[in-house]
Amino acid sequence: MIPVAMIGLVMIHTVAIRMVTIRAVLTFALALQTISPDATQHWNAARHAEEQKQFALAVSEYRKVTELEPAFAAGFVSLGQAFMEQRDYASALVPLRRALELDSGLLPAHQLLGYALLAQGYAAEAVPHLDRAHEQGALGIAQVETGQFAEAIQNLQAELQKRPNDPDLLYYLGRASGLLSKQSVDTLLAAYPDSARAHQSMAENYFVLRQMAEAEKEYEQALTLRSDIPDLRLELGQVFAMTSRWPQAEEQFRAEVKLQPGNAEAAYRLGDALLQQGKAHEARAELERSNKLQPQMPETLYALGKAAAIDGDDSTAEKSWTSLLTVEKDTPLAAQAHFSLASLYRKQGKTAEAAAHMHEFQRLQK
Amino acid sequence: MLGRFLQSVCTVAVAMVAAAASSGPPQFDVTTPRGIDFTLQNSPTSQKYLIETMPGGVALLDYNNDGLLDIFVVNGGHIGSPMTSPETFDRHDPRYWNRLYRQNRDGTFTDVTEQAGLANAGDGNYGMGVAVGDYDNDGYPDLYVTSYGRNILYHNNGNGTFTDVTAKAGVAGGWSVSAGFFDYDNDGKLDLFVTRYMEWDAQHSKDCGGNFHTYCPPGEFPRTTNILYHNRGDGTFEDVSQRSGIAAKKGHGLGVAFADYDGDGLTDIYVANDGMQQYLFHNNGNGTFTEVAMEAGAALNVDGGPLSGMGVVFQDYDNDGLPDVIVTTLPRQTYAVFHNEGHGAFTDRGLQTGVTMLSGVTAGWGVGLEDFDNDGQKDLFVAQGHVLDNVEKIDPSLHYLEPPLLALNHGDRFEPADPGTHAVWAARGAAFGDLNNDGSVDVVTTVLGGPVQVFMNRGGGGHWLTITLRGTRSNRDGLGARVQVNGQTRFATTAGSYESANDKRLHFGLGPAKTAKIEVLWPSGTHQVLNDVPANQFLEIREPERP
Numbered sequence: 001m002i003p004v005a006m007i008g009l010v011m012i013h014t015v016a017i018r019m020v021t022i023r024a025v026l027t028f029a030l031a032l033q034t035i036s037p038d039a040t041q042h043w044n045a046a047r048h049a050e051e052q053k054q055f056a057l058a059v060s061e062y063r064k065v066t067e068l069e070p071a072f073a074a075g076f077v078s079l080g081q082a083f084m085e086q087r088d089y090a091s092a093l094v095p096l097r098r099a100l101e102l103d104s105g106l107l108p109a110h111q112l113l114g115y116a117l118l119a120q121g122y123a124a125e126a127v128p129h130l131d132r133a134h135e136q137g138a139l140g141i142a143q144v145e146t147g148q149f150a151e152a153i154q155n156l157q158a159e160l161q162k163r164p165n166d167p168d169l170l171y172y173l174g175r176a177s178g179l180l181s182k183q184s185v186d187t188l189l190a191a192y193p194d195s196a197r198a199h200q201s202m203a204e205n206y207f208v209l210r211q212m213a214e215a216e217k218e219y220e221q222a223l224t225l226r227s228d229i230p231d232l233r234l235e236l237g238q239v240f241a242m243t244s245r246w247p248q249a250e251e252q253f254r255a256e257v258k259l260q261p262g263n264a265e266a267a268y269r270l271g272d273a274l275l276q277q278g279k280a281h282e283a284r285a286e287l288e289r290s291n292k293l294q295p296q297m298p299e300t301l302y303a304l305g306k307a308a309a310i311d312g313d314d315s316t317a318e319k320s321w322t323s324l325l326t327v328e329k330d331t332p333l334a335a336q337a338h339f340s341l342a343s344l345y346r347k348q349g350k351t352a353e354a355a356a357h358m359h360e361f362q363r364l365q366k
Numbered sequence: 367m368l369g370r371f372l373q374s375v376c377t378v379a380v381a382m383v384a385a386a387a388s389s390g391p392p393q394f395d396v397t398t399p400r401g402i403d404f405t406l407q408n409s410p411t412s413q414k415y416l417i418e419t420m421p422g423g424v425a426l427l428d429y430n431n432d433g434l435l436d437i438f439v440v441n442g443g444h445i446g447s448p449m450t451s452p453e454t455f456d457r458h459d460p461r462y463w464n465r466l467y468r469q470n471r472d473g474t475f476t477d478v479t480e481q482a483g484l485a486n487a488g489d490g491n492y493g494m495g496v497a498v499g500d501y502d503n504d505g506y507p508d509l510y511v512t513s514y515g516r517n518i519l520y521h522n523n524g525n526g527t528f529t530d531v532t533a534k535a536g537v538a539g540g541w542s543v544s545a546g547f548f549d550y551d552n553d554g555k556l557d558l559f560v561t562r563y564m565e566w567d568a569q570h571s572k573d574c575g576g577n578f579h580t581y582c583p584p585g586e587f588p589r590t591t592n593i594l595y596h597n598r599g600d601g602t603f604e605d606v607s608q609r610s611g612i613a614a615k616k617g618h619g620l621g622v623a624f625a626d627y628d629g630d631g632l633t634d635i636y637v638a639n640d641g642m643q644q645y646l647f648h649n650n651g652n653g654t655f656t657e658v659a660m661e662a663g664a665a666l667n668v669d670g671g672p673l674s675g676m677g678v679v680f681q682d683y684d685n686d687g688l689p690d691v692i693v694t695t696l697p698r699q700t701y702a703v704f705h706n707e708g709h710g711a712f713t714d715r716g717l718q719t720g721v722t723m724l725s726g727v728t729a730g731w732g733v734g735l736e737d738f739d740n741d742g743q744k745d746l747f748v749a750q751g752h753v754l755d756n757v758e759k760i761d762p763s764l765h766y767l768e769p770p771l772l773a774l775n776h777g778d779r780f781e782p783a784d785p786g787t788h789a790v791w792a793a794r795g796a797a798f799g800d801l802n803n804d805g806s807v808d809v810v811t812t813v814l815g816g817p818v819q820v821f822m823n824r825g826g827g828g829h830w831l832t833i834t835l836r837g838t839r840s841n842r843d844g845l846g847a848r849v850q851v852n853g854q855t856r857f858a859t860t861a862g863s864y865e866s867a868n869d870k871r872l873h874f875g876l877g878p879a880k881t882a883k884i885e886v887l888w889p890s891g892t893h894q895v896l897n898d899v900p901a902n903q904f905l906e907i908r909e910p911e912r913p
Contacts, residue, residue, distance in 0.1 A: 209762065210762050211762045212762070212763040242763055243726075243727055243763055244723065244724075244725075244726025244727045246723050275717060276717065276722060276726075277720070278717045278718045278719070278720055278723070278779070280717070306668070306717075310717060335670060336669045336670050338670075339666070339669065339670030340668075340669075340670070343713060346661075346663060346711060347707065347711065347713065358660070358661075361670055365670075
């Protein structure tokens with residue numbers, strides 16, 4: 001479940017943005033309707049109190065407006081909004097619902113009621129109101145809560161178009177995607193528990209939990225059922241790599257490369273497995289192939305430099321690591337490249353170059 | 367400054383033992399020999415005090431000069447949970463004594479701890495490691511035992527007993543881990559280097575690990591300095607840590623090993639630090655040292671990462687005449703193989719040697735480079751077991767108990783071999799030597815909460831030669847000498863591994879060769895050459911008394 005506090009944070013943020021809009025809509029509504037002078041006086045007093053952030057007073061004044069004008073829907077909306085400004089979402093529900101009884105098409109009422117319901121955990125009830133108000137961000141969050149993950153992802157992505165890199169939206173999008181993935185996997189496991197994909201899925205879970213023996217077993221079963229699934233051997237190879245069984249990893253990566261000769265990652269993994277076994281010359285060939293398939297991948301360039309250095313080709317090593325430094329500047333991999341270049345130059349007796357790269361390495365370590 | 371060449375003089379052939387010429391893999395019988403009833407009491411508590419993970423050392427020495435190696439093991443002690451202040455560790459209880467086992471002629475052992483005067487390990491001392499060296503050149507090996515508490519120097523009286531001379535010698539130190547005797551100024555008297563881990567006591571202990579109580583990494587505690595004691599030659603030592611520059615570098619020191627890596631005739635020091643860069647102290651020849659590991663390329667792994675250095679060996683694995691360094695570490699780091707390129711530079715050859723592949727998911731402690739199959743190539747043995755006794759909860763792909771690693775050297779590349787057991791332990795100390803004088807190097811390891819394990823090597827079949835150095839102008843045991851036999855090189859030392867001390871004799875596998883050419887470069891600078899020395903013998907080489 002999403003922590004209520006987190007929803008609250010999103011609500012506050014979003015409501016603050018919306019208030020100005022709602023206020024404008026309601027002012028317009030008021031202009032179109034005739035209310036008594038007494039009610040107008042209280043309305044204006046309430047507005048002033050809100051501007052002064054005296055929300056308790058605003059609530060009191062709006063309440064008087066609704067008492068004097070019980071059919072004035074905008075008055076109830078404003079009362080609900082004043083409650084929400086005090087973060088009293090429970091009290092906001094009654095006037096907002098009353099507003100919608102008076103005017104079911106009043107969008108600000110739907111908007112605020114949706115937020116108020118969601119803030120209190122009534123996500124299912126909030127959904128239709130937020131949908132009606134076209135509040136896609138909040139709607140997406142409510143749909144995460146109600147298990148409508150696919151719809152949630154769609155709405156959150158749409159809202160992210162308007163507010164790119166909003167951390168709350170990104171968080172919920174990530175969560176919705178993860179839950180949708182889990183839902184799909186649960187469906188797969190329930191419907192086809194003995195399928196290759198089910199075993200693959202279980203293997204992936206075990207891998208994340210670092211339960212390598214179980215992961216290996218599941219991958220093997222998946223392969224027995226369908227040996228042609230792309231990435232299966234790539235993943236099994238990584239199980240072997242994690243447990244330092246490099247010959248077995250090499251075997252799997254080699255099979256994956258045969259299955260997917262155009263897959264740069266498979267070529268990289270095979271190259272790395274060969275390198276870990278000290279087969280530098282063979283490793284170089286695969287790493288160079290990977291670099292051609294997907295040029296300028298930092299990991300590939302770093303490993304290629306290592307393989308070349310061990311293979312006695314200092315020139316290629318230097319070129320690979322230098323190339324890496326054009327792609328990455330301040331990352332751990334960049335630090336490793338500086339360290340490797342320093343070692344290379346030291347071996348070649350180029351003390352000034354070695355010192356310069358060691359200086360950069362040490363700077364990045366800090 | 368090489369001395370003159372001396373041909374085959376002053377040598378004494380002590381024994382001749384027949385051996386088959388064909389070389390094959392070594393066969394180990396892993397047992398606890400009759401008479402050894404030691405259990406290493408590390409006393410783990412729920413408080414997760416770091417010291418619980420660290421004991422204990424083991425030494426192979428011939429304390430009574432009867433020609434048979436004896437075994438000394440360091441015990442931890444009882445730890446209260448929580449520790450009381452002051453904590454005695456119950457070292458008066460025989461369960462927590464250090465032990466000396468004298469080897470009998472039939473291969474069994476007799477516990478001589480009490481009669482040797484070694485039963486008292488000192489109140490407040492939780493045992494760690496041991497160093498062996500004849501610091502007073504009287505022909506009998508002395509013992510230096512490190513502890514959480516204070517260290518103890520036991521002088522070997524030559525009559526089967528030892529005397530605690532710590533106070534007179536001035537070498538109590540503070541909490542220390544590994545130690546080793548060496549002669550840094552080539553004055554013929556053994557000096558003493560002591561590693562120290564961190565600033566820590568029970569009051570400042572921490573518990574790390576989130577959901578699981580576990581031991582903290584060293585970075586949680588302040589670094590500290592190592593200690594260098596200079597031997598004055600009158601039974602006392604002077605702490606020269608500051609003056610020598612050793613104390614200028616703080617670290618998390620665990621293992622220590624010695625060799626002359628740059629061929630200047632002076633013994634240098636390598637310290638395995640935990641969770642940081644390693645230290646290589648270059649001997650400047652004027653009583654000072656300069657830490658040069660970073661510029662020498664022996665501080666970090668091949669990717670520039672820090673190492674959880676625990677054990678270390680400083681010997682020449684590829685027979686190029688230059689001492690290399692192997693450092694044992696935690697899983698996911700792989701053991702570092704710092705190959706000596708000459709001119710004071712090292713490169714990590716873990717990948718090329720196959721050691722990376724063998725150490726991806728293991729934690730190594732005691733370590734040795736010995737020619738177990740007598741084929742002329744030094745092989746690798748590592749005592750293994752993770753630091754964390756609940757590591758499986760944190761990472762199920764790792765294990766607290768691990769098998770030992772035996773890797774045979776097939777010409778610059780190490781390949782895994784059968785160590786003679788499928789058992790798994792939390793092993794720590796490891797010492798190397800020929801226990802039964804059959805020409806094959808044996809191994810003794812300590813195990814947390816368990817008995818001593820003896821790996822009796824039934825031999826690989828090749829010829830061999832075992833040399834005892836008898837210094838005259840150099841220190842009596844010739845520690846620091848460079849000995850070359852048929853193109854192989856060993857640096858005479860009892861130090862290295864983790865918290866442990868090895869047989870002072872230098873063992874060489876000769877493969878099919880029936881004779882050997884021996885060259886000794888003594889610490890005094892004398893260069894001695896012996897030609898056509900028959901294989902399969904224990905040979906004492908006496909240093910010429912006049913240059």
